[in-house]
Amino acid sequence: MRFSFTEEQRQMRDALRSSLTESCPSGRVRAAWKTPDAALRTELAEQGILAINLPEDAGGLGLGAQDWVLLAEELGLVAAPVNLIETLATNPTLAAIGALDLASQVGTGAEYVALEEPGGYALDADKAAGILAVRDGRVGWLRDATLVAQTSVDGTRRPFKVDGRFEAVDADATELLDRAALAAAAELVGLSRRMLDLAVEYSKSRRQFGKPIGSFQAVQHHLVDALQRIAFAAPAVYRAAWSVDTNHPNRSVHVSMAKVYASEAALFTGRKALQVHGAIGYTFEYDLHMWMKRAWTLSSAWGDVRHHTDRVGQFVMSGGQDA
Amino acid sequence: MRFSFTEEQRQMRDALRSSLTESCPSGRVRAAWKTPDAALRTELAEQGILAINLPEDAGGLGLGAQDWVLLAEELGLVAAPVNLIETLATNPTLAAIGALDLASQVGTGAEYVALEEPGGYALDADKAAGILAVRDGRVGWLRDATLVAQTSVDGTRRPFKVDGRFEAVDADATELLDRAALAAAAELVGLSRRMLDLAVEYSKSRRQFGKPIGSFQAVQHHLVDALQRIAFAAPAVYRAAWSVDTNHPNRSVHVSMAKVYASEAALFTGRKALQVHGAIGYTFEYDLHMWMKRAWTLSSAWGDVRHHTDRVGQFVMSGGQDA
Amino acid sequence: MDLEFSDSEKRFRDDARAWLEANVPRTPLKSGDSREGFAEHVVWEKKLHAARWSVVSWPAKYGGRDASLVEWLIFEEEYYRSGAPIRVTQNGIFLLAPTIFEFGTEEQKERILPAMSSAERLWAQAWSEPEAGSDLASVRSHAERVEGGWKVYGQKTWTTRGAFCDGIYGLFRTDPNSERHKGLTYLLVDLNQPGVTVRPVERIDGDESFAEVFLDGAFVPDANVLGGVNQGWKVAMSTTSSERGLSLRSPGRFMKAADRLVDLYQRRPDPGLRDRVTRAWMDAQLYRLYTFQTVTRMIEGGEIGADSSLNKIFWSEMDIRLTETALELLGPDAELLGGSPHAVDDGDWMLDFEFALAGPIYAGTNEVQRNIVAGRVLDLPR
């Protein structure tokens, strides 16, 4: 029993944090609301992140969820305008079906494979070399797809309603969607951490009634409650990464728990952060809303709280044990 | 549109408050945990309260729910160890089935008619001249009843599991149970008000960290949140009284709303009051727990929050309108 | 107690409903918080006024119908029920006007109120400043005495629709040696004059309805002092009490929202959310009951007082619960904005949710409201 990351995993996290702090300030996120940020995929590819969980014969690092979960969290921390979730989810599927050429091109950032969310939308489907989808419990390609562009409340997301000829492949659908839900949960933890940081910093500098608002117990307790949810969501996410890597018999239950707690932590933290900020947080000019909107969308994408609670409920009510 | 009580109704309320403040201090409630307080029924009878909603030809005052709802609230305020709910509920039923002799004896306090709660228990059934029950939507007497005594967490309540030969009578079951739920809701509002008062007073006198705990924002906001729930539950209860009197087409919906909000206000206020008190509130010697336990029992008796929410839900989802 | 409406109240409702059904635009207007939409809304306001529905509770001489408070609530219910456009005049007619009725001179009433009810001149509130949000007494904007009036200096923020309105109202420090609540004056400032710069600020929902107003020597004639020099705090408290009380959010708004939510549930049922949908409907009804109780108390000579703070806490948090429930029903469709081909209800729920999130912030944060109730109602120590 050892519930911690390796030194190497933490170093990869730290390295990505350094590079993103430099390369992906909030202004870059804001710019991506106007113009999609194609360069960011390339930059991540250069750091090996798009190929992290591809096999070596597809140019990948052959690593697993425990290795990328902290990186996905980092992308949340900066609200990076890039679809890493889809890539982390589909990479092992591409390898499993032997699409190694395509996989290696995804790894270099030359190509992008879209994945239809369970809700029926696929991000950036117009730029995808292929669209994977799950239909009736099976994975497959959507060929000759028709795309209907939608507008998301998060301006960096470009969802399309997709439909097409379904061409089944031999891959595990639950594994695929579990990876996506896990990556989303990790991003949500990162988003939450940053929203809390913003609110804590603001509460120290903003003065009302002659003192910093962060000295008022009501504000303090809002922030502590958010911290508590984040602090407890994180181990659920990390455990799920281990369960994905080890293909634990209760993997899906663990992923669902991760998604539930991470979604709720992000929604709760967003609300409390906005409340602590007051009107400034309600402006487009201030950064908070970009994190908050990503939190709203990721918490309902890849299975929302109801969906994942229900999945755990089915396990528990049928006598499932996890201790 | 006039949503207020008459001067007369308020005077009756004030008169009962004066008399109960004198006659029913918390020590009397405490004593009733050991020995049932038979005298209190007689005292209420002498003030006409047991006969308030009996017709004049049964020695009653011929008044309605709008006249007794504030009185039930007063009984809650002092946690009076008496089953007024059953009497307020069954009186009109006794009149409706022509049991005027029995009704007049209930009105004088000489007899007591028990009413089986929807959960299957009847209070003080061993002392009852008769036990009314609702089975399959019909009202009737339980004749030759077997009684199995239970122990309630509220030591002033003496529930019995009852069964017997069901002898149907010609009375409206929903009306009967609506009156009981309304009376319970009113008592819950009174219980809540007193628990809040106790907590407010305690928070002003108890000092920690060099000041009254009532000056801490966290404590203040606990108490305000309780006050808000009580302040909003009360009009729901008062409206339901009017709807009972006018036999409003949406009477049951209004009663359910009253019971839901009053139950939640009482449960919430109890929790917050206990938290504000700390350990002292957790002792048997201190009064708070007697109010709190009555709140626990009355919130689940006569239809709990789930039951009444569901009843409103059926109305709403079937297109019911109430404006 | 009589919770039936009187025959005349019922007739009033029928009249309002009939007019609204005949006149409410069938195609929704553009957002009243955008410049283009604002103009469309002003046209609608003028139409309302022409039929004497713009300010039903005002005296007829100012454009109203002398309606009772109950009738006003009935009108509000019908207004929201009909799906009529939001009132871009609301910060004038609901927040400034009650203060003018209470503190204004006859001259002010006759000059300001008819132009307000007819939407000739639109008013924006200017309470907040960069250093004064919930802490209203820390305003720094000030006014200097000049011939015939005042010159005003400073910065006001979050003046909703300030970029489109004609005037603002707010507090200015008129006694430079004063502190906090003292030495403040309630002034009405014309925005169409030199010394005024208005910078629109985009909100998170994409509308540009916030504005920052920079004042650098704009002139305010003595006639635009409301309630006396250095009396501003008292006058403003009256306004904020109206703001928090009855008029800011009437029950009809939430009853309509709850009905829409029930309708959404019926189209996308999810048994796990049924109780929450029911509760949202119940909450809206409860808010209506509470309001009728308050109105009765006012009619019988009572006051709103600090109850308006309980009120504000209730509706603002109810609105969030309600809209959150809608988003949960929508699940992955929740994120789609209006204009998206697959958006449900044209994406309105997300906009409603975003707007609801502002509820616990504006008009005095809910933390401040709870402090007010703790001190004034529960008499808790500071």
Place this chain on the structure above:
Amino acid sequence: MDLEFSDSEKRFRDDARAWLEANVPRTPLKSGDSREGFAEHVVWEKKLHAARWSVVSWPAKYGGRDASLVEWLIFEEEYYRSGAPIRVTQNGIFLLAPTIFEFGTEEQKERILPAMSSAERLWAQAWSEPEAGSDLASVRSHAERVEGGWKVYGQKTWTTRGAFCDGIYGLFRTDPNSERHKGLTYLLVDLNQPGVTVRPVERIDGDESFAEVFLDGAFVPDANVLGGVNQGWKVAMSTTSSERGLSLRSPGRFMKAADRLVDLYQRRPDPGLRDRVTRAWMDAQLYRLYTFQTVTRMIEGGEIGADSSLNKIFWSEMDIRLTETALELLGPDAELLGGSPHAVDDGDWMLDFEFALAGPIYAGTNEVQRNIVAGRVLDLPR
């Protein structure tokens, strides 16, 4: 990351489970918080000790097995899973002992710990006083210097099972000129001596496990000073940190409660409460994960620190949600106490709920815990 248990950990679990299955009393004991039940529980504690299961993580020489923290958690899981009696020794072994391990002399360890692990001498905490609850630094009980030790005076309250135990531990003001955190000393006071009066205080659940302890010149030998004269605050903070941290409420307790709740749901299903039952189960699992993460950090050289406050907030509020859900499932049966012929699960859920309600109060109220996190973790200003 390796979330599997090692083979030796699995063997440890198997051993514990086997012994508990063979030895846990089949008929539940009377409440350990009643005098009669307490005696029964002490018999059980001695049996636990005889098989060396009473303090698994202690060194063998004090009665333990030198078990790791992970093994201790495993033991706790098995202990609760087996339905074994509550530990009436817990305020000694979980709260006092860690402080003795950290601050005690060798003599103290050898004298106190074996008698504690064998349930020869049972200890009660004496933190609270009438004027010192969450504000521990305001203790008024004091100790006067005498030949060979101290005489103690004052009143301690809420000393759980104080009426049945042999000794108490707590803070006393030893420097009469000191204030607040200074001049306090951590003393161990024998209750079986003149100058000690113990008054049982009944709790709301009917047990008499609270006690008030009146001290009027009782003697404390120098050997019972823990950690040095006037060093009491530092020593006590160590204890309360243990108290709030790992040992007070181990995950096994809530996992067992969640399993019982799922079982209750299966007997009395109510789809409207299904998600909440599921959530209770998830919460217990989450608490386990959080604890394993903390234990790993400690094993790797880290400290609990203020995280223990987050921990306490979580489990105490989870426990209330869990037991409230059970009561809602029970509906009108919830009020029936044990002994009632129709009580479900012998009325345990109501007792569990009542006990859960105390969670946000004892061991430092949750308000104080939130203040601690705000200050120490978020570094918010005072």
